[in-house]
Amino acid sequence: MKxxxxxxxxxxxxxxxxxxxxxxxxxxxxxxxxxTHGCTDVxxxxxxVVAGIPLSWLGLAFYVTVFSLAIFSVFDDPKNDSELPLxxxxxxxxxxxxxxxxxxxxxxxxxxxxxxxxxxxxxxVLSIFxxxxxxxxxxxxx
Amino acid sequence: MPKAIKPVIVILLAVAVAAGxxxxxxxxxxxxVPSSAAAPLPANIKTGGHFRGPGNAELTLVEFGDYQxxxxxxxxxxxxxxxxxxxxxxxxxxxxxxxxxIHPNSMAASKAAEAAGEQGHYWEMHDALFEYxxxxxxxxxxxxxxxxxxxRIGINGTILVQTMDSPAxxxxxxxxxxxxxQAKIQAVPTFFIKGQQVxxxxxxxxxxxxxxxxxxK
Numbered sequence: 001m002k003x004x005x006x007x008x009x010x011x012x013x014x015x016x017x018x019x020x021x022x023x024x025x026x027x028x029x030x031x032x033x034x035x036t037h038g039c040t041d042v043x044x045x046x047x048x049v050v051a052g053i054p055l056s057w058l059g060l061a062f063y064v065t066v067f068s069l070a071i072f073s074v075f076d077d078p079k080n081d082s083e084l085p086l087x088x089x090x091x092x093x094x095x096x097x098x099x100x101x102x103x104x105x106x107x108x109x110x111x112x113x114x115x116x117x118x119x120x121x122x123x124x125v126l127s128i129f130x131x132x133x134x135x136x137x138x139x140x141x142x
Numbered sequence: 143m144p145k146a147i148k149p150v151i152v153i154l155l156a157v158a159v160a161a162g163x164x165x166x167x168x169x170x171x172x173x174x175v176p177s178s179a180a181a182p183l184p185a186n187i188k189t190g191g192h193f194r195g196p197g198n199a200e201l202t203l204v205e206f207g208d209y210q211x212x213x214x215x216x217x218x219x220x221x222x223x224x225x226x227x228x229x230x231x232x233x234x235x236x237x238x239x240x241x242x243x244i245h246p247n248s249m250a251a252s253k254a255a256e257a258a259g260e261q262g263h264y265w266e267m268h269d270a271l272f273e274y275x276x277x278x279x280x281x282x283x284x285x286x287x288x289x290x291x292x293x294r295i296g297i298n299g300t301i302l303v304q305t306m307d308s309p310a311x312x313x314x315x316x317x318x319x320x321x322x323x324q325a326k327i328q329a330v331p332t333f334f335i336k337g338q339q340v341x342x343x344x345x346x347x348x349x350x351x352x353x354x355x356x357x358x359k
Binding site for chain 1: 153244280329
């Protein structure tokens with residue numbers, strides 16, 4: 001059973017909900033935190049937009065892509081056992097992890113406010129990254 | 143059936159389910175437990191605050207705000223637009239609620255607004271602080287920026303900075319903060335109409351809808 005791509009797909013699915021939720025809530029009034037402090041400040045700060053595009057939209061694109069890759073990996077013919085989707089997830093989530101680390105740093109040191117939804121996203125990206133390399137490492141190139 | 147169809151169907155279904163879940167969650171009340179929601183405004187809320195609009199206005203929109211809060215700046219144009227659209231029916235009552243733990247310049251900004259008020263230009267400075275928030279929000283010493291902003295809008299910047307140190311101004315601001323604490327405010331901006339908290343989206347349509355719903359009530 002392809003446990004890793006299934007786990008990655010579940011994590012990416014949670015990420016999709018998180019990113020969609022933030023995209024909807026971003027312009028819908030103050031967003032009180034339940035665990036942390038300063039969700040609205042983080043989500044409406046100048047760092048929440050890159051080139052006019054809200055980061056939540058970019059996050060959504062990331063999770064949809066990772067989810068799609070994971071699903072293609074799950075449905076891949078066992079005879080083929082193509083490493084391509086997982087390899088793509090590995091590199092893709094590696095970039096995502098660097099961006100997530102930067103965003104957590106901005107929350108901690110510049111905004112001095114934390115958004116729990118953003119921290120959840122960072123945790124999801126980290127988990128996806130940690131789940132993805134194992135199979136890549138153990139795949140012998142043809 | 144082509145092999146690629148199955149994963150594509152799963153992906154489309156998952157995106158649709160995720161969208162439904164996100165919409166459902168976004169429509170839930172913002173506060174996790176009722177006890178943490180803002181309480182009705184205390185009876186003594188009529189003390190303090192700054193009023194903008196006619197004294198006999200039918201509706202008073204009470205705002206607890208923080209000049210360094212990005213979302214307060216984002217809401218500010220909509221508040222102004224509502225006052226423009228309902229010049230005889232709606233007035234604004236603004237209370238300081240500087241979140242100094244996350245906005246180190248917010249107290250100084252509140253003092254700058256109060257100091258401008260001492261020169262009879264509170265609302266001009268109020269607008270300018272939000273409008274030029276990015277110029278002073280991250281400044282290690284915002285006072286010169288406040289002075290420059292004041293000069294730009296026709297207020298004596300030097301006097302403004304001198305007045306900012308007045309303990310009376312700080313007391314006025316702390317009184318607002320005390321009222322906000324009593325009302326258990328958890329986020330800024332927080333709005334009240336007729337003593338009850340109202341949840342406003344950052345859109346003029348939503349502001350109009352809420353105001354219309356409360357007018358003639």
